[in-house]
Amino acid sequence: MDRGTREPANMIEEGESMLHPGLLEHAAIFEHAPMGIMFTQPGVVRRCNPRMAQMFGYAPEELVNTSGACLFVSEEQYHAFLAEAAPALHDGRLFEKAEQRLRRRDGSTFWGRVRAKSVEPGRRAAGTVWMVEDVSAARAAETEVRAIMNNAGIGILFTRDRRVVRYNRGFAQMFGFGAEEAVGVPVRSLYGSDEHYHEIGDAAANLLARGESFQAEAWMVRADGRPIWVQLIGHQVRRDDPALGNIWIIEDRTRNKRAEETLRNALLENQAILDNAVLGIAVVERGRTLHCNAKMEELFGYPPGGINGIPVAELYPDSASWMAARRETARDFLAGRVHMAEHEVVRADGSRFWARLSGRLFDLAQRQGRSVWLVDDVTARREAAQAVARARDELELRVLERTAELAGANALLQAEIVERRQAEARVHHMAYHDSLTGLPNRSLLSDRLDRAMLSSQRNDRKLAVMFIDLDRFKTINDSLGHLAGDHLLKEVANRLCRAVRASDTVARLGGDEFVVLVPGIEGPRDCTQVAEKIIEVLSAPIPHEGRILHISPSIGICLYPDHGQDVATLMRNADAAMYHAKGAGRNTWQFFTERMNESAARHFELESSLRVALAANQFELFYQPVIEAGTRRVHALEALLRWRRPGLGLVGPDEFIPILEESGMIIAVGEWVLRSACEQAVAWQRQGLPAVPVAVNLSGRQFAQRGLAGTVRRIVEETGIAPALLELEITETTLMQSGGHTLEVLEQINAMGVRLSIDDFGTGYSSLAYLKRFPVHKIKVDRAFVRELEASAEDRAIVAAVMALANSLQLSVVAEGVETEAQLQLLREHGCELAQGFLFARPLEAHQVPELLR
Numbered sequence: 001m002d003r004g005t006r007e008p009a010n011m012i013e014e015g016e017s018m019l020h021p022g023l024l025e026h027a028a029i030f031e032h033a034p035m036g037i038m039f040t041q042p043g044v045v046r047r048c049n050p051r052m053a054q055m056f057g058y059a060p061e062e063l064v065n066t067s068g069a070c071l072f073v074s075e076e077q078y079h080a081f082l083a084e085a086a087p088a089l090h091d092g093r094l095f096e097k098a099e100q101r102l103r104r105r106d107g108s109t110f111w112g113r114v115r116a117k118s119v120e121p122g123r124r125a126a127g128t129v130w131m132v133e134d135v136s137a138a139r140a141a142e143t144e145v146r147a148i149m150n151n152a153g154i155g156i157l158f159t160r161d162r163r164v165v166r167y168n169r170g171f172a173q174m175f176g177f178g179a180e181e182a183v184g185v186p187v188r189s190l191y192g193s194d195e196h197y198h199e200i201g202d203a204a205a206n207l208l209a210r211g212e213s214f215q216a217e218a219w220m221v222r223a224d225g226r227p228i229w230v231q232l233i234g235h236q237v238r239r240d241d242p243a244l245g246n247i248w249i250i251e252d253r254t255r256n257k258r259a260e261e262t263l264r265n266a267l268l269e270n271q272a273i274l275d276n277a278v279l280g281i282a283v284v285e286r287g288r289t290l291h292c293n294a295k296m297e298e299l300f301g302y303p304p305g306g307i308n309g310i311p312v313a314e315l316y317p318d319s320a321s322w323m324a325a326r327r328e329t330a331r332d333f334l335a336g337r338v339h340m341a342e343h344e345v346v347r348a349d350g351s352r353f354w355a356r357l358s359g360r361l362f363d364l365a366q367r368q369g370r371s372v373w374l375v376d377d378v379t380a381r382r383e384a385a386q387a388v389a390r391a392r393d394e395l396e397l398r399v400l401e402r403t404a405e406l407a408g409a410n411a412l413l414q415a416e417i418v419e420r421r422q423a424e425a426r427v428h429h430m431a432y433h434d435s436l437t438g439l440p441n442r443s444l445l446s447d448r449l450d451r452a453m454l455s456s457q458r459n460d461r462k463l464a465v466m467f468i469d470l471d472r473f474k475t476i477n478d479s480l481g482h483l484a485g486d487h488l489l490k491e492v493a494n495r496l497c498r499a500v501r502a503s504d505t506v507a508r509l510g511g512d513e514f515v516v517l518v519p520g521i522e523g524p525r526d527c528t529q530v531a532e533k534i535i536e537v538l539s540a541p542i543p544h545e546g547r548i549l550h551i552s553p554s555i556g557i558c559l560y561p562d563h564g565q566d567v568a569t570l571m572r573n574a575d576a577a578m579y580h581a582k583g584a585g586r587n588t589w590q591f592f593t594e595r596m597n598e599s600a601a602r603h604f605e606l607e608s609s610l611r612v613a614l615a616a617n618q619f620e621l622f623y624q625p626v627i628e629a630g631t632r633r634v635h636a637l638e639a640l641l642r643w644r645r646p647g648l649g650l651v652g653p654d655e656f657i658p659i660l661e662e663s664g665m666i667i668a669v670g671e672w673v674l675r676s677a678c679e680q681a682v683a684w685q686r687q688g689l690p691a692v693p694v695a696v697n698l699s700g701r702q703f704a705q706r707g708l709a710g711t712v713r714r715i716v717e718e719t720g721i722a723p724a725l726l727e728l729e730i731t732e733t734t735l736m737q738s739g740g741h742t743l744e745v746l747e748q749i750n751a752m753g754v755r756l757s758i759d760d761f762g763t764g765y766s767s768l769a770y771l772k773r774f775p776v777h778k779i780k781v782d783r784a785f786v787r788e789l790e791a792s793a794e795d796r797a798i799v800a801a802v803m804a805l806a807n808s809l810q811l812s813v814v815a816e817g818v819e820t821e822a823q824l825q826l827l828r829e830h831g832c833e834l835a836q837g838f839l840f841a842r843p844l845e846a847h848q849v850p851e852l853l854r
């Protein structure tokens with residue numbers, strides 16, 4: 001400021017005193033003006049009013065004549081300011097600066113609005129009047145407003161005359177405008193349609209015109225055309241001045257709108273679900289139904305809304321069931337579980353149905369809070385389940401019954417299996433055992449023998465194979481019958497088993513053949529002891545059906561390894577030894593020797609040859625006369641069998657009859673003998689020879705044969721022989737050992753008129769009882785007694801006894817084997833008038849007989 005210029009205060013003072021009242025007014029204004037006023041002449045303050053001094057923290061007089069620079073923050077700012085103001089001041093225009101930072105006396109700063117005008121344009125020295133307003137507060141407010149405007153999360157919009165005047169950043173972002181881009185655009189462009197625009201505009205205009213605020217939600221559009229749902233709050237900028245326009249607070253609620261819509265849709269969906277649910281759904285709180293869906297009402301038979309608010313207890317048939325249900329529910333809810341149960345519940349009309357209930361708390365943290373319940377009518381399902389259960393029970397019953405049946409069938413099957421196994425075991429046993437005695441058979445014996453041989457090799461011991469044949473068994477069997485034979489065999493089996501050790505094997509090969517294996521022996525002595533023991537145990541009489549049977553064994557023994565290295569050889573050799581024992585007089589044992597093989601071979605050969613002998617017509621009958629001692633006439637002729645063996649000559653019956661008996665060939669051969677003898681006798685008679693009885697020997701086997709009487713009758717009839725001229729001889733032993741049919745057969749033969757005689761009398765038991773029982777006519781005293789008659793008093797006594805017996809029974813007696821006159825003499829002395837023997841004649845060929853008879 002120009003220091004040369006007079007100061008305004010002084011001017012006012014001067015005015016008061018000397019100028020007119022207008023000046024006084026100016027001075028008053030100057031003094032009391034609310035803004036600072038200052039007059040400067042270049043660079044220097046010449047005068048300022050109190051407000052100016054106060055603004056800068058000075059007393060008014062303190063500023064006078066100070067440099068204007070002290071009012072600025074720095075010299076640079078002062079000069080910059082002067083430079084800025086200079087053009088306007090020079091031109092006489094008003095210089096105005098809205099904000100200038102100024103400095104107080106204490107160094108603090110404030111913002112001032114500065115206006116200045118030079119007193120005389122173009123002449124700076126004339127001075128300049130400055131007016132300064134402190135705008136710090138307004139500026140701060142403005143800054144704050146701007147900050148609010150810029151940082152507000154909402155949009156703020158100023159409109160005037162339906163155009164955008166100003167807006168904040170929030171609005172810009174919300175609507176997608178740049179900072180100033182929307183200024184001046186019609187408000188209409190912020191709406192999607194005229195209709196929207198007018199609707200909102202009209203509604204707002206009315207309220208705003210009345211000075212009230214307007215609030216609404218509406219669809220507007222962004223700069224890019226996208227719709228945006230906003231909440232609008234509108235005010236007039238100044239109530240008393242509509243022309244200043246309106247201010248709009250805009251909040252983007254698109255997301256809320258969408259969320260609301262989503263929520264609304266969800267609610268609608270939920271409602272739809274509830275309305276259409278096939279389950280009853282109810283919300284319950286504190287024992288009361290708050291609301292429920294239509295299905296719930298339908299289930300319980302309530303009208304719409306009828307269930308809402310009623311106590312749940314009313315849906316139960318009685319308080320007990322309700323309390324029970326509550327307890328269970330409370331227990332599950334307390335445990336944080338969903339409660340599921342089936343209860344009988346009651347409809348509005350009192351009828352009942354079974355419901356399946358499923359309840360859960362809205363909020364598990366609030367055990368007493370609301371719960372939602374799903375209810376389903378399960379009556380039909382329960383009935384179906386019960387029906388299924390009943391059906392299942394029935395089925396189970398059936399299954400049980402069937403199982404029991406099957407168990408029964410199974411038991412039967414098991415029994416059958418057991419039976420079958422037993423049968424198999426029996427079959428197996430039968431395959432390896434003799435059915436009659438239960439002893440091992442030939443197969444098992446072979447097996448055991450094999451093993452025993454191996455064992456012997458290991459132990460360096462010997463093994464004995466003892467072949468046992470029962471003497472005269474066939475006779476007993478044939479004469480007394482199979483039952484007696486079987487009994488005998490069983491008894492023999494038992495006795496053999498008892499006689500040997502458990503480690504020994506007793507086997508039956510068939511018939512009356514037994515084998516005993518004696519392993520682990522050291523030598524022949526061991527097995528002779530066994531053989532002796534066997535003979536001893538078998539010697540004891542065997543009672544059977546009132547009879548006493550006697551049996552004796554012939555035992556052939558061979559040793560392994562001495563007499564054979566294999567089963568077949570050992571068996572064959574033991575067999576041969578047994579035959580030898582038999583030949584040696586029976587009831588004895590024999591060890592095998594190589595020689596025996598030869599006799600065994602002979603035996604075999606003999607048997608083979610005999611098989612063809614009958615057909616080959618190799619048998620012949622010889623006849624030996626029985627002589628009346630007194631007259632020496634022929635009393636009878638005994639037919640004796642001979643075998644004219646090709647190349648070997650005549651073979652005597654003692655050599656082959658045992659083989660015929662063993663093989664059973666004796667039946668056919670015996671029949672041939674009987675027929676031939678009868679035919680011969682008839683032939684001799686036809687030749688005119690004197691009729692002499694012909695005697696035929698019957699073996700035990702023949703006699704035991706059923707149908708013997710029939711055979712005899714047939715032959716007698718067929719040959720035409722007079723029955724009285726036929727005599728049948730049976731040995732005393734045969735007679736004794738024959739079975740119960742003996743008497744019957746003898747009586748049948750006797751009834752035919754055929755005579756019977758007992759051969760070899762004295763070799764058996766010579767029982768009077770027998771003789772009395774049987775219809776025999778003649779006794780033939782065995783030649784063994786005749787032979788020693790002269791030397792043996794005992795034999796003489798026997799002959800005497802026999803004669804006495806025969807006389808008492810009125811039987812004829814024939815002495816056999818009479819070879820000497822002395823024998824004949826002695827016999828005659830004992831009353832025996834019939835004799836047979838070499839003394840009279842040897843057995844003769846048939847063609848020699850006629851001469852004898854004439």
Ligand SMILES: Nc1nc2c(ncn2[C@@H]2O[C@@H]3COP(=O)(O)O[C@H]4[C@@H](O)[C@H](n5cnc6c(=O)[nH]c(N)nc65)O[C@@H]4COP(=O)(O)O[C@H]3[C@H]2O)c(=O)[nH]1
Nearest residue numbers: 640641652653654673697698699817818819836837838843
């Ligand atoms: N030492 C001696 N012997 C004499 C004497 N007189 C007769 N003999 C013999 O004694 C045997 C008598 O026959 P047997 O006692 O019935 O004994 C007969 C008889 O039991 C049996 N036999 C013979 N032919 C037949 C037959 O056709 N059928 C049956 N089953 N057995 C027969 O054969 C046995 C033996 O017959 P053979 O060898 O013909 O032996 C005959 C005969 O030759 C004598 O003075 N001294």
